[in-house]
Amino acid sequence: MENKYVNFISDEHLLNCIATLYKSYVKAKSNVSKKNFYSNKVDTIKLIFDAKFNEINEESLIQTEILRQIDKSINNSIGTFHEQILGGIKGYEIGNLSGFDIRATDDSLFADIKNKHNTMNSSSSEALFQKLAGYADTYKKAKCYWVQILAKNSFLELWSGEINGKEYSHSRVYKISGDRFYSLLSGQEDALFQLYTALPIAINDFLNLINDEETSHENSALSEIKSEIEISKRSIIDQITFENYSYYLGFNEL
Structure with a gap:
């Protein structure tokens, strides 16, 4: 039976x-209670500038x-999504906390996947190179x-250069962009593009399969704050400021 979405993994996968x-989205949204929203202290001075200079009303600003x-x-979770997609291609599997993100079942390939090209500092880059070189030496x-799903260019090249003042290179350690890696594993040049074009359809199909109750989880932070201002008669930003900084001199008068 022909796949509905993409050619390189099953529709079910x-x-x-x-x-x-x-589920990650639902969990993230439900975790944003007022307590969690305040946990790192809200920069309400910045919010004042944002509201005025960007011409956004306070409720929309807080929602943003x-x-x-x-x-x-x-x-x-987006990085994990790509790992799971790629792990569904025949001949490959995900690492499940084994030190690699993707491996070929015949041990001919190991990969570490980063969703964006700029998510590592020099120390983590050095550690990653050493880890990949270790796999190459063992197998x-x-x-x-090193896979960069969202890279600045489309590329496949040996990873070599200076990291933390040391020269690194290995004949079988590479850097590769997301499109090239999808193509490499699937054998289809446009595999990542297939996924991109299929996602809106597949997501709609998924949402139609789940019931309304499963889609109703929302964050409670804004509704909790709005309930407070019905009593305090403060503006939203003043309420957030009071609840975050009432111990500062003068702020208890808000």
């Missing part, structure tokens, strides 16, 4: 990957700030890859 990511917090917690026929 794609929907399962979407379901896993959906809440979404930003949700987005931070989702970023790692003599293996090629090892």
Whole structure:
């Protein structure tokens, strides 16, 4: 039976990957209570500038700030989504905390996947190179890859250069962009593009499969704050400032 979504993994596998990511979104949204929203202290002075200079009303501004917090917690889950997708290609599997993200079942390939190209400092880059080189030395026929899903260019090249003042190179350690890695594992040049174009359809199909109760989880931070201002008669920003900084001199008068 022909696949509906992409040619390199089953429809069932794609929907399962979407379901896993959906659960991460639900968890992230439900975790943004007022207590969690305040946990790192809200910069309400910045919020004043944001509201005035960007011409955003206070409620929309706070909703945007809440979404930003949700987005931070989702970023790692997006990387996991790609690992799970790629692990569904025949001949490959995910690492499940084994030190690698993707490996070929015949040990001919090991990969570490980063969603964005700029997520590592020099120390983590050095550690990653050493880890990949270790796999290459242990498995003599293996090629090892640092995968950048969202890279600045489309590329596949040997990873060599200076990291922390030391020269690093290995004949079987590579850097590769997301499109090239999807192509490498699937054998289909446009595999990542297939996924991109299929996702809106597959996500809609997934959402139609789950019931309304499962889609109703929302963060409570804004509603909790709005309940407070009905009593205090403060503005939203003043309420947040009071609850975060009432111990500062003068702020208890808000």
